[in-house]
Amino acid sequence: MIPLYGFLEGDTIGLLILADEDDTGAVLIQKLQASARVRVKTKARVRLLHNGLTIDPQTTVAQARIAALDRIDVVEAPSR
Amino acid sequence: MLKRSQWLEAARKLDWEFSYVGEEEVFPGVMSGHPWLSHEHWKQWDEPYRTSYAEYVQTQAKKEASLRAVHEALGTADDLRKLPIAWINALKLHAATLPLAEFAAVIGNLRGARFGRDSAWRTMSTLGALDEMRHTQIPLALMHDLVRHDEQFDWTHRFYHTNNWVAIAGRHLMDELLLSSNAIEFAVATHFVFETGFTNLQFVALSSLAHSVGDRMFEKMVNSIQSDEARHAQIGHPVLTAVLKHDRAYAQYLLDKWFWRSWLLFSVVTGFSMDYLTPVEHRSRSFKEFTEEWVIDQYQRSVDELGLEKPWYWDTFLSSLENYHHMVYASAYTYRASVWFDFVVPSPAERDWLRSKYPRTWDLYDPIWQNVTERWEESDVGNDFAVHGTAIVTFCDLCQLVLCGGSPTYNTAETLVRDGKKYIFCSKPCRWIFEREPERYAAHKDVVKRVLAGEAPANLIAMLTRYFGLSFETWGKDATAGDYPWMKRGKSR
Numbered sequence: 001m002i003p004l005y006g007f008l009e010g011d012t013i014g015l016l017i018l019a020d021e022d023d024t025g026a027v028l029i030q031k032l033q034a035s036a037r038v039r040v041k042t043k044a045r046v047r048l049l050h051n052g053l054t055i056d057p058q059t060t061v062a063q064a065r066i067a068a069l070d071r072i073d074v075v076e077a078p079s080r
Numbered sequence: 081m082l083k084r085s086q087w088l089e090a091a092r093k094l095d096w097e098f099s100y101v102g103e104e105e106v107f108p109g110v111m112s113g114h115p116w117l118s119h120e121h122w123k124q125w126d127e128p129y130r131t132s133y134a135e136y137v138q139t140q141a142k143k144e145a146s147l148r149a150v151h152e153a154l155g156t157a158d159d160l161r162k163l164p165i166a167w168i169n170a171l172k173l174h175a176a177t178l179p180l181a182e183f184a185a186v187i188g189n190l191r192g193a194r195f196g197r198d199s200a201w202r203t204m205s206t207l208g209a210l211d212e213m214r215h216t217q218i219p220l221a222l223m224h225d226l227v228r229h230d231e232q233f234d235w236t237h238r239f240y241h242t243n244n245w246v247a248i249a250g251r252h253l254m255d256e257l258l259l260s261s262n263a264i265e266f267a268v269a270t271h272f273v274f275e276t277g278f279t280n281l282q283f284v285a286l287s288s289l290a291h292s293v294g295d296r297m298f299e300k301m302v303n304s305i306q307s308d309e310a311r312h313a314q315i316g317h318p319v320l321t322a323v324l325k326h327d328r329a330y331a332q333y334l335l336d337k338w339f340w341r342s343w344l345l346f347s348v349v350t351g352f353s354m355d356y357l358t359p360v361e362h363r364s365r366s367f368k369e370f371t372e373e374w375v376i377d378q379y380q381r382s383v384d385e386l387g388l389e390k391p392w393y394w395d396t397f398l399s400s401l402e403n404y405h406h407m408v409y410a411s412a413y414t415y416r417a418s419v420w421f422d423f424v425v426p427s428p429a430e431r432d433w434l435r436s437k438y439p440r441t442w443d444l445y446d447p448i449w450q451n452v453t454e455r456w457e458e459s460d461v462g463n464d465f466a467v468h469g470t471a472i473v474t475f476c477d478l479c480q481l482v483l484c485g486g487s488p489t490y491n492t493a494e495t496l497v498r499d500g501k502k503y504i505f506c507s508k509p510c511r512w513i514f515e516r517e518p519e520r521y522a523a524h525k526d527v528v529k530r531v532l533a534g535e536a537p538a539n540l541i542a543m544l545t546r547y548f549g550l551s552f553e554t555w556g557k558d559a560t561a562g563d564y565p566w567m568k569r570g571k572s573r
Contacts (some may be wrong), residue, residue: 003532005474005483005504007491012448013411014483014493016472016528038455039448043342049320050153067103071495 002011009075010040026057048071095199111195113264115326125198127314150300157229160163165294172358172421176239182215184258188266195263208312208511235377235420242549249480269338272316285370292362336391340509351405366437373469393509402441407484408447414469416556444488462561475526477512502526
């Protein structure tokens with residue numbers, strides 16, 4: 001398991017997210033949204049950021065070189 | 081018979097030249113602090129109260145008699161039950177965080193009484209230590225006594241002896257501020273910044289709210305404590321003046337470091353109490369307005385008069401005044417079982433009031449309370465865990481408080497790699513303090529690091545009971561069991 005600091009836009013606190021190397025960006029988004037849902041309603045149009053870069057939803061944790069205790073953010077995606 | 085004016089100076093100012101040890105051996109820098117200066121530079125040290133021990137005892141005896149009368153008249157279960165339920169939880173928050181921190185302040189003052197660089201400073205610190213002993217005993221006597229009516233008041237004594245996350249943060253601050261600081265840092269940090277800069281929020285502003293809700297015992301208690309604080313807080317200014325004269329940069333550093341550390345504590349304890357745990361009909365002003373009057377105006381004036389600067393993070397501080405306690409309260413409400421007092425959901429009227437007081441930021445928080453409200457409306461009364469978080473929350477490696485910096489739009493947490501280890505901080509000022517003295521802070525593990533190291537359980541219930549020291553009877557719940565008259569229960573079923 002890879003512990004990550006997760007921050008969801010609209011939330012008030014950072015949460016610890018336990019990820020697997022094979023988790024995709026989409027899975028990380030789902031994990032963080034589920035962890036915060038007591039405070040923040042789940043939104044469909046969001047994106048994952050790591051070190052300021054957007055991570056493709058299909059890219060895995062290993063491929064994105066997301067390491068233990070890194071910060072990830074889930075933010076609203078810009079409207080098309 | 082000598083007149084007071086004839087003997088007082090001989091009692092207060094009793095310095096002498098050392099014959100068989102050097103001055104630096106009597107007052108080593110590690111205990112007395114930086115900058116180390118010979119007594120020549122301290123001998124003009126003075127403060128305005130100039131109290132003798134006899135006068136001190138006479139004054140304190142009257143205060144004790146007055147408090148005892150209030151306790152005897154107002155300390156019953158009926159008196160407690162008359163108070164608003166939310167306010168009782170503000171009391172529990174104060175009951176836990178106040179008394180044993182004051183006991184640590186006894187030790188800090190005694191360090192000043194031994195290692196302060198002038199005899200008048202040492203005399204005043206001796207009286208300060210007696211004050212802080214009193215400030216330990218009074219809340220223990222008045223508030224722990226309430227355990228007979230409500231088990232959560234046991235945390236008046238228990239709090240600092242646990243590994244509860246708030247206690248870890250409290251100890252991290254108080255151990256450094258009160259137990260391990262040298263005499264100079266203690267005087268500047270505790271007397272000038274903490275007591276002169278912040279405690280009026282409690283002693284004047286919160287006291288006025290206590291009066292409004294009808295809590296005469298708390299009001300009398302903090303007023304009695306305030307009269308002592310006003311005296312011994314005077315130690316700070318002359319010490320800071322001397323430090324400033326010889327090392328301006330260090331004086332500025334001490335102010336900036338301790339202003340931020342003090343601010344985070346008051347923002348949580350006083351911010352919760354004023355903006356959430358005081359019923360809206362009893363609120364005269366918001367936490368922000370009280371802080372503007374009793375902290376910002378006064379602190380700015382003090383540093384201006386000394387020719388010092390506002391802290392470099394002043395804009396961050398002003399932003400946090402509109403956000404931080406809202407961030408922590410919403411987070412703590414949804415992790416209320418991790419603390420020893422109960423919480424309330426702000427009603428629609430309270431949310432309107434908060435919007436009027438925080439027009440720039442409240443709309444970022446309102447959706448969270450709407451979400452919490454809807455979850456309660458879909459749940460059974462008393463089913464606290466239906467409206468409770470289960471993921472592990474994260475903590476700052478400096479202040480040890482939850483990562484609630486910034487706003488819901490952007491959390492200001494910052495990471496740092498040092499000697500191969502990763503750290504995270506809630507804010508730039510916390511990171512800055514850590515980086516100024518990493519050897520002081522780097523080895524301390526926050527709660528998450530303890531979980532990852534296998535030193536604390538990851539399972540929520542095990543964490544609450546085995547590590548945080550709570551039980552089903554004492555852990556925090558919704559104070560109304562989620563049964564608010566304004567909620568539309570079952571609306572979404």
